Structure formats: C-alpha cells, structure tokens
Amino acid sequence: MSLDPRAQLPAGPRHAGIGAGFIRDCALAGGAEERLANRLALIAEEVLGAAPANAGLVGLTLSDRRHAMRLSVDFTAADLDLAGLDQSRRGDAEDAEEIGLYLAARLADRLTTEPLDRGGLRLGFDVGRAYPPQAAATAPEALGPISGAAVDPDDATLALLVQWAEAAELGGPAFRLAPRVLDQRAQGDLFARVALDARKRPVGGLFWQPFGRRLMELSGPALLLPDGADRAAVAEALLEAALAGLVRKKIQGLVVLEPSPDMPRQGFETVGQLPAADGTTWPVLFRALEEDPGGISWVPPVLADWVTAATRRLALGRDIEEPARPKRATGAAMAAETDRARGRVTLRSLIAAGDAAAVAAGNVALFRDQGFSEIRAILDLGKPDQAAFAEGLVKAGLSPAALIPDAAGDLLLLAAAE
Incomplete structure (x- = not known):
C-alpha cells in the first residue's frame, strides 16, 4: 500500500495524543505490524508533547520504506531547544519535555536532521521492520565456476545468495536476512550484482548502498567458491559489473569501510x-x-x-x-x-x-x-x-x-x- 499521510498539529501535550493516534492508524493501514505502529505512535506523542512552545504548527509525515517506516517531524523554525534528543543528557533531564525527547530518540533505530526551506528543521525517525529468523540454507558443494557476466539478479536468486552467505557467515551484516535485503533493494536503498555458475546458481555477490551525498558504500564480496583462481575471477567480475551499473549515475565515488580479503584493490586508494x-x-x-x-x-x-x-x-x-x-x-x-x-x-x-x-x-x-x-x-x-x-x-x-x-x-x- 502506498503510504504518505500528512498532518499538522499545534505543539504541546494537548494535541500529542491526537498525533499519536493518527500515526498509529496510518501505520496499521499501511500494513505495519502492531509493534511497529505503536512505536511510531509513541515517538510522535513524545515529540509533539515535548516540542517547545515556540514551535508553532508541527508537521507529521509517515513514509513506508519497506524495510523501515520513517516518521518525519517538521518544524517551521530551526532555533528550537531539542537538546533532549541527545542520549548523553539523560542524567541532566529534569522536566517532561527533555525526557520525552530522550525517549523519542531511543525509540528510533536511526535519527537524522535536515534543514527545510525558510529556516525550518526536519527530524527523521526511522524504525525498522521486524523480520523473523530464517531457516539455515547451506550452499551445495561443487558450485561454479562462474559462467558469463555478473547480473542484476531476480528476487529468488538474490534471496538464495543471501541465505547461503548468511549460513557461511560471509559478506558481513549487509548479507543477512534475505527478506530485509529484498525490501531494501525494492526501496532503492541497496543494489546488487550476483555471479552465477552454468546451472544459474549464485556463486558470489557484491552489494552497494548510499553513503553520504553522492557516494556508495560497497559490501562484500561474499564468495561461495573455495580458494583459487575461480574465486578471484568471481570477485573481479562482480566489481566490473558494479562499476558498469554505476556509469552515468552521478555517483562521485565508492567507499569500502570493511574490505573483505577478496575485494580487488586495483583502482582503489x-x-x-x-x-x-x-x-x-x-x-x-x-x-x-x-x-x-x-x-x-x-x-x-x-x-x-x-x-x-x-x-x-x-x-x-x-x-x-x-x-x-x-x-x-x-x-x-x-x-x-x-x-x-x-x-x-x-x-x-x-x-x-x-x-x-x-x-x-x-x-x-x-x-x-x-x-x-x-x-x-x-x-x-x-x-x-x-x-x-x-x-x-x-x-x-x-x-x-x-x-x-x-x-x-x-x-x-x-x-x-x-
């Protein structure tokens, strides 16, 4: 279901419950599980209730990002006392407003700010969906060698790669929970290239995700082949396919924060x-x-x-x-x-x-x-x-x-x- 409901309410405790109910109902209507809807509603209630008196009308927008929901809270002014959002201030919090902001920040999986036109400020509260544990799926023996160029995989192939990589503890955190990875890709928050063998089985994968303004962070590669020349060829093919997929995408550069031993180093500083x-x-x-x-x-x-x-x-x-x-x-x-x-x-x-x-x-x-x-x-x-x-x-x-x-x-x- 497409989700982008919006509301504007005055700041203060009097309207906090109304905002919370609005966000909860919209989240449930958008298919969110009750735990997620309640968490978003509590964030809205705490922020509205704790918003400074000079905040004026506060905008609430709920966005479905598939793997997460985002509650955006818009203020028409940026010069507001929102210090309670900082977790280190918990011991200094003396009033309900500061405690409310602290709780809202703790309830979010990710919290961001960005300036708005005409001097406004937006707080973004991301809350991730809960995914049930997946049954272990071990890759079969005798995979490979690679056959053809690495591809932008269909959902079934991508899910299989993630399941096999997770079972073998390969690739790092990005290669965990296949349903989450599929949702991230559908949202445009993750991109993938997968190498296949002659039987169209995945033998390795490389992911990239937005990082900063115009950068992408590479994760992997997760390689399912044993050590040897075939393994190195898969890594090179994956990087070549990723670079081809980024041509004319207005991406300034690639960053690798945790390079795996198999990441090709040529061309990187x-x-x-x-x-x-x-x-x-x-x-x-x-x-x-x-x-x-x-x-x-x-x-x-x-x-x-x-x-x-x-x-x-x-x-x-x-x-x-x-x-x-x-x-x-x-x-x-x-x-x-x-x-x-x-x-x-x-x-x-x-x-x-x-x-x-x-x-x-x-x-x-x-x-x-x-x-x-x-x-x-x-x-x-x-x-x-x-x-x-x-x-x-x-x-x-x-x-x-x-x-x-x-x-x-x-x-x-x-x-x-x-």
Whole structure:
C-alpha cells in the first residue's frame, strides 16, 4: 500500500495524543505490524508533547520504506531547544519535555536532521521492520565456476545468495536476512550484482548502498567458491559489473569501510585505517568515479594538521578554513547508531551548538561505560557547524582515522577501539 499521510498539529501535550493516534492508524493501514505502529505512535506523542512552545504548527509525515517506516517531524523554525534528543543528557533531564525527547530518540533505530526551506528543521525517525529468523540454507558443494557476466539478479536468486552467505557467515551484516535485503533493494536503498555458475546458481555477490551525498558504500564480496583462481575471477567480475551499473549515475565515488580479503584493490586508494577492538586495523578504501572539482573543508584547529596532510596525500583541491563557532550557545545533540552484536557505535552530528564539545565527550563516555569497544564518529567537513564537536571527540580519545573525499564536504571518520 502506498503510504504518505500528512498532518499538522499545534505543539504541546494537548494535541500529542491526537498525533499519536493518527500515526498509529496510518501505520496499521499501511500494513505495519502492531509493534511497529505503536512505536511510531509513541515517538510522535513524545515529540509533539515535548516540542517547545515556540514551535508553532508541527508537521507529521509517515513514509513506508519497506524495510523501515520513517516518521518525519517538521518544524517551521530551526532555533528550537531539542537538546533532549541527545542520549548523553539523560542524567541532566529534569522536566517532561527533555525526557520525552530522550525517549523519542531511543525509540528510533536511526535519527537524522535536515534543514527545510525558510529556516525550518526536519527530524527523521526511522524504525525498522521486524523480520523473523530464517531457516539455515547451506550452499551445495561443487558450485561454479562462474559462467558469463555478473547480473542484476531476480528476487529468488538474490534471496538464495543471501541465505547461503548468511549460513557461511560471509559478506558481513549487509548479507543477512534475505527478506530485509529484498525490501531494501525494492526501496532503492541497496543494489546488487550476483555471479552465477552454468546451472544459474549464485556463486558470489557484491552489494552497494548510499553513503553520504553522492557516494556508495560497497559490501562484500561474499564468495561461495573455495580458494583459487575461480574465486578471484568471481570477485573481479562482480566489481566490473558494479562499476558498469554505476556509469552515468552521478555517483562521485565508492567507499569500502570493511574490505573483505577478496575485494580487488586495483583502482582503489587507501584513505585511512580503522582500528578494531582486537588491536588490528583494516584499510578504508576509496575509488573516484568522476573528477573531483575541488571545494572547501571547514576544519577546527585540533584536526587541522591531520586533515591538511591527508588532503595533500590524496591530492584533493581543498581550501581549508577554520569555521566560526555555532550561533546557538547551547543545545547541541548527537545521534548514535549502535551495533551491539559487534560492540560498535557511530556518532553523528544532530544539532550543533556552543556546547558541542562537552556533548561529544559525554556521548563517548556514555557508550564507553555501556561496554562498546569500537567508538566512531563521522563529521561532515562541508558543514562548518559540525566542527564544533571535534574537540570533545579528540579529548575523549578518538583520533582521525580516514578522510573520505566528497567535493561537497569530505567526510572525516574518527575512531577509537578498546
């Protein structure tokens, strides 16, 4: 069912229940399971109830993304006190508004902000669908060798590849739960190429997903063949097919955050090294797909030497400038994406303000105390306000690890592993 219901309601507790009921009914009408509908409704209720008095009319929009539902909350003004969205402020929350925003942030699997026209602000709350565990399906013996070029697979072939890769623990998190992968591809949030043998059985696959503004992140390859020349040929064929599929797609480059041992390295640059909890490191790879036109990097003094050296090493045409402090004095917030199975958390800027350094340090301390062994943060150097978080991240023990080129704003990845 196509889903894009919208409503506008005044901010405040008086209308919070109305907004919650509207979102719940729309989610159920769109086919969401009751758990998901209730979670979205509670987010809407908490945000509406906690919205500042100067927020005016608050817009609610529900979007079905197949593998997730997104609740967008639109404010006509951006100068709002939404600091309660930051998880590290829980101990400081003293009133119902701050607690409500904290709960809304915790209920979302992913939280984002984006500016709107005429000075507005949009909060995006993504809540993923629940997929039941799949029965193990082990790949048969004597697969391969590859026959023909890698293809954009049909659903049945893609599902079979994911099931076999998951059973063999290949490819990483992207190659898990076939129904979710199919929904991601149908939504346009994942693309795939699969290599087949002469009997049309999958022998390997490579995925890519949007990353940043005009980048794609590669995952895999997941190869089902034993070591040998045939295995290397499959990896090369998959990458060649992926590159062909990205021609004239206005994609600036490819990034590989966790390259598998089978990922072909020719044509890629190493743009950094990520530490792991076991003391090892692995390279971050980048491959440009179009010429970099140059741009501006907003870099705070604490990172200037490292970013300047990395920019020169990668031969990027950048004007490196020191940003001004954010206009807002207080109210900074960060969003956190957690992977508890791997002990990893990734922090991103949500709202920048003068207290960003303290908020950044508080987030690192929070997740360190919760036992996360790999702590990362991503700063967009094309957005000057985000630089305010840098000092707190560095003082908390994170170090610059990789610079991912993007002419509209390079992405700086900071990391610490314990």
